[in-house]
Amino acid sequence: xxxxxxxxKHLITATGQRVTLRCSPRSxxxxxxxxxxxxxxxxxxxxxxYNGEERAKGNILExxxxxxxxxxxxxxxxxxxxxxxxxxYFCASSGPNRVTEAFFGQGTxxxxx
Amino acid sequence: GxxxxxxxxxxxxxxxxxxxxxxxxxxxxxxxxxxxxxxxEGPVLLIALYKAGELTSNGRLTAQFxxxxxxxxxxxxxxxxxxxxxxxxxxxxxGGSEKLVFGKGTKLTVNP
Numbered sequence: 001x002x003x004x005x006x007x008x009k010h011l012i013t014a015t016g017q018r019v020t021l022r023c024s025p026r027s028x029x030x031x032x033x034x035x036x037x038x039x040x041x042x043x044x045x046x047x048x049x050y051n052g053e054e055r056a057k058g059n060i061l062e063x064x065x066x067x068x069x070x071x072x073x074x075x076x077x078x079x080x081x082x083x084x085x086x087x088x089y090f091c092a093s094s095g096p097n098r099v100t101e102a103f104f105g106q107g108t109x110x111x112x113x
Numbered sequence: 114g115x116x117x118x119x120x121x122x123x124x125x126x127x128x129x130x131x132x133x134x135x136x137x138x139x140x141x142x143x144x145x146x147x148x149x150x151x152x153x154e155g156p157v158l159l160i161a162l163y164k165a166g167e168l169t170s171n172g173r174l175t176a177q178f179x180x181x182x183x184x185x186x187x188x189x190x191x192x193x194x195x196x197x198x199x200x201x202x203x204x205x206x207x208g209g210s211e212k213l214v215f216g217k218g219t220k221l222t223v224n225p
Binding site: 004033035041042043056058060088102103105109 | 148
């Protein structure tokens, strides 16, 4: 158990809908990363937050947004969903130093039908 | 942008054999991390490297941070069936970038 909690584990929704994925980082970790992994693909970096502030942005679509709250949990919002958004979405967290090991949650499997 | 080139893409080996995979980049990285991912699970951190030239072991796994800071390798000795999975390299680049970039992975199959 990495200590990173993601909910829900599975999500099935229709095209055009909006969903929110939630991540609770390890205790004491300030950084949260979000990644998308499509079938048999690598991990595509979406966005990173550090102590509530956006720190780095990857290939995140405009339909997607994220935030990190004062209690350090994070949410990834996906809207106007398309079939191609079906993927595993992972959250990772890392410690007080900005550049350090990142620990991953179990992921949320999103299926858009 | 920063990219990591990981090779080989896949490997098929016999139980007991040693395995080597590597990761290269055209730009300098400040850290190198190696992860293993089982199907449907999140990546699990195996080894973290922070200094150029650093050689670190974790059981049967050994990884090195290249002197040029542009490459890293992971070796697995005496492979066993549970080593099956996808191995990813990852790193934090220079220039204050906090983005953790991943390679595309090496899929390892171990035949008993």
